Structures are given as structure tokens and as C-alpha cells.
Amino acid sequence: MKLIGMLDSPYVRRVAVSLQLLDLPFEHQPLSVFSAFDRFRQINPVVKAPTLICDDGTALMDSTLILQYAESIAPGRSLLPSDPQRLLRSLRVTGLALAACEKSVQIVYERKLRPEDARYQPWLERISSQLLAAYDELERELASGVPDIGGVAIDQAWLSTAVAWHFSRRMTADIVPEDEYPALAALSARAEALDAFRAAPYGDGAYPVRF
Template identity: 25%
Template sequence: MTMKLYGSITSPYVRKVRITLIEKKIDFQLEQSYLTGTPPMIDGVNPLGKVPALELVDGTLIFDSAVIVDYLEGLNPVGHLIPDDRHQRMLVKRWESLADGMLDAAVLVLLESRRENPVERSQAWIDKQQGKVDRTMAYLAQQLADHNWCHGDGFTLADIAVGTALLWIEFRFPSNDWRQRYPNLDRLAHKLMQRESFQETLPPG
């Protein structure tokens, strides 16, 4: 038996977990579970109605991408993505937290912008969330500076988290010119897209 990963192939949070699984060479089965429908498919798996969810071979369910990747890191020594040292681990997880928070805000911008009734759409809310995206992206670029990787001298979970966030924003907001504004983030994204794990998890379209 293999673990089951519940989620959509377009979800950046699911992609982060898929990339981690591929990098660590852990077998898994992707179960397409959408947030749409009445009730949404994922509600039968995760009471929070969110993706991803990981079902272990013994039936245990793990929720939230950050918790899942943390579990996976200890499951297989191949593809070491999180340092053992407490302080270094915190620094990597901080990158992940920033990237996930930027994604959370970007998702809210997308959902609010998609409201069918313009009267119900709050531009003030959109602007507030977009401000979070813009500030966080600028901070990430500042922290990356001229380094090759987000943390240390090699590929880590920090790069996975930042890469999936940036590439999802590009996927959903083609007019966002972050590649031009932040050449160092652009270089990182190009480097990440050369990895098999990022190629295999490209969303369709």
C-alpha cells in the first residue's frame, strides 16, 4: 500500500507536498479532491474543507501542507530538505511560513476578484490582501539577495515553498511582473524549473 495525497493538481499547497514527495522518492497516490461541489469532495476527508490532506498506510490523516512536509522529512533520509539544527530549521520554516502566507493572501485576492456580483466585491479587501503579497514578495527578494538558494548552500524546503508560491502567482495572475521587478527571484524560479520535481508537477494550461 502507498500513501494517498488528497488535493487538486492546481493547488500550490498540494504542489509543495507533491514536490517534497518526489524529491524524497516516496511513493504516493494522488487522489483528485476539489474544493467545489455540494458538498465539496474534500469535506469527506478533511473537516476543514482544505487541501492537501495526506492519508498514511494505517489510515491516519494529516492536514495542512506545513505539517505534512514536516512529517515527510522524517520519513526518509533521501533528499534532506530541513536542517537538523534547531536554529537552521527555524530559518527554513520561516521561509515556508512567509511563502505560505503570501499564497494565502493571493488566494483571497483571486476569490474576491471572482465574485460574480460586482456589488459584493470589495476593492478595499482586494487591495489589503494584495498589499500583503507585494510586501512579502519584496521581503523575500531582499532576503534572497544574491544567494543561489533561499537558505544555505543547497536546495531546501524553503526553495520549494517560495518557488511554488511564485509560480502559482504567475499562473493565476499573468500580469504580475514579479520576474521583472525581482531578477533574483526570477533566477531562482528558472533554477527550480530545471528540477524534475517541478517539471512533473506543472499545473495544466
Template identity: 30%
Template sequence: MRLIGSLTSPYVRKVRIVLAEKKLDYELVLDDPWGAATQLTAHNPLGKVPCLILDENDSLFDSRVIVEYLDTLSPVGRLIPPPGRERIATKHWEAVADGIMDAAAAAFMESHRRPEALRSPDWVIRQNAKITAALAYMDTLLGDQPHCMGVNLCLADIAVGAALAYLDLRTPDLGWRDQHKNLARLAEKLDTRPSFVSTRPPAA
């Protein structure tokens, strides 16, 4: 398998962590979706990373679709529960974490990629409000549990960990750890796992 992505995308990192936890071999192909020379649209009509190229040259895109597929490839370290309430709860965590990624990415693009004369401070404030609300929600939901779904690592933790690390990368002045001690404790634990260490994004 080949994974097309970038080193800073939290969605790509989520997939890479799942690949590492599942001990699945793959080739990482770096591509800039914003670059004129991108080859991404040949495999994903939406032109977004991550995109997983399968051995038979078929492709999958959207991190939520990709990680669901990857979890079926090996019985090692099941990350998504079977159909039922636990599965829904796990995917619920992932949706909130992905929402943080969406908002953080949107705020970053508005502040750094959009021409300065066209930037909207109100848009950035709106995205930051989403992040603040989502962090408070997750911190309360996590409580004193060692992991999002209890005692074992699952996809929920991976998604949350990727989202929190992306905030550190793009909004280092946010200081989310001071207000959200439960999430800070989880992030500290996740940051020591080999799958997280090996996929850390480069400094901004």
C-alpha cells in the same frame, strides 16, 4: 499514502514537490473542496487541501504539517534542518511563502468566486499589498545566494517556488520578475528541476 488535493493549489503542489524530491510513492486523489460532492471533509474537518491519508487510514492536513512528516520518512534529500537556527530560518522562509499563497488565493477568491455585487476592491488591494511587501522582503533576503538557505535545496526553496508559480498562474500581469531579479533567478533554476516540471499546474 494518498494525497487529496487539486492541480492548481500551491499548497498541494508544495507537498507534491516534497514527495518527488524524497522519492516517496503516493496516489494523487483529485477533489474540489468547493464542490457539493467533495469527500474531503470525511478526512479533514476544515475541508481544505492538501490532506494526506496514511496507510493506516489516519490523515494529516495543512501543508506545513504534511511536509514536516514526509521529511522524516526517508533519509533521501533531507529538506528540513535539525532543530536549531537553520531550521527556524527554513520555516521562516516557508511562512513568508505561504503568506504569499494565502494573499494570492484570497484575492483570487474575492475577484472570481465571490458574487460580483459583494466583491470588495479594497480587500483585493490589501492582499496585493501583502504580496508586494513579501516579494521585496524575500528578494532582499535571498540576495545573491543560489538557494534560500545557501548552496543546497531545502524546503524554503520549494515553498518559495510554489508561491511564485502560483502568482504566475493567478496574477500573470503582476510582472514580479522585473522588480525582483534575485527571486526570478531562483524561480528559473527551480523550474528546471524534475519535481517542479512534473507538478506544474494547468494553465489558468
């Protein structure tokens, strides 16, 4: 399989880390949807990251759909709980993490792609409040303590949360103050120390990074 997209995207990074933990080998091609638009279009005309090129040539898009497929072919591994109640909580947490990703990306696009004199401040305020609401909920989910995520113990919910938080702090730190979310900061620090995260670090590099 081949994963297309930059690791500075939380969606691409989420897939890269998950594939490793699911023990699914893949090749990573770090193409930007901006600077490498034409090259990306030759692989996937929609130019959407992440794109996963499966072994039979099928191109999958959207990190959640990619990971749904990955779970189906993983050799006896899963990042999702089997118990219905635990799965329900996991899906809730994952949904909050993906909402945080979405709002962070919207803020970044608004700031970087739209001319300053064309920005609509009420819109920025709205999506910023949604971003903070997602992290408020995630911080509450961690009120009983930061989970032990060492080794392969991390699941999709906390993996996605850690990826989202790291991206938000990198790109929207002025909106998301670390000192107001100590549990999320602690979770992120633990996750970033894991081999699967270190092998696919945030940025413009390519997996696998040797360390």
C-alpha cells in the same frame, strides 16, 4: 499514502514536490474542493486540500503539518537544515512563502468567488500590499544570489518560495510584476526545470507526469 487535491493549489503542489524529494512514494488523486466537493467530502468531511491519507488511514490536513509528518518517516532525508541558524533562516523564508501563498489565494477567491458588485476594494488593496511585502522580503533574502538548487539540493524554504511565486504569477500576474523580482523569477525558472517539479506541474493534471 494518498495525496488528495489539485496541483493548481500551491499547498498541494508543495506537498507533491516535497514527498518526491523525501523519497516517499504516494498516489495522487486530483480532486477539486469546488467541482468535486461531494467526492472529496467522502474522503475528508472537512474538504480541505491538501489532504494526505496515511498508510493506516489517518487523514492529515494542512501542508505544513503533512510535511512535518513526512519528514519524520523519510528514509534518511530531510528538506530542513539541522544547524539552528540555518534552520532559523529556512523557517523565516518558508513563512514568507506561505504568506505569499495565502494572500494570492485570498485575492483569487475574492475575484473569482465574490460577485464583482460585492467586492470590497480596500480589502483587496490590503491583501495585495501584504502579498507584495512578502515578495519584497523574499527578493531581499536572495540579494546575495540565487542558490544552487539542482538535483536534491533544494530545501523546503526555496521549494516553497518557488511554488508560491509560480502560483502568484499564474493567478495574480497583474499584481506581482516579474521584472521587479528578477531573483525570484530566476529561482522559479530553475525550480520548474527540476524533475520533481516537472512531475507535478501546476494545473489540473495528476502526479506523476511522465516526461
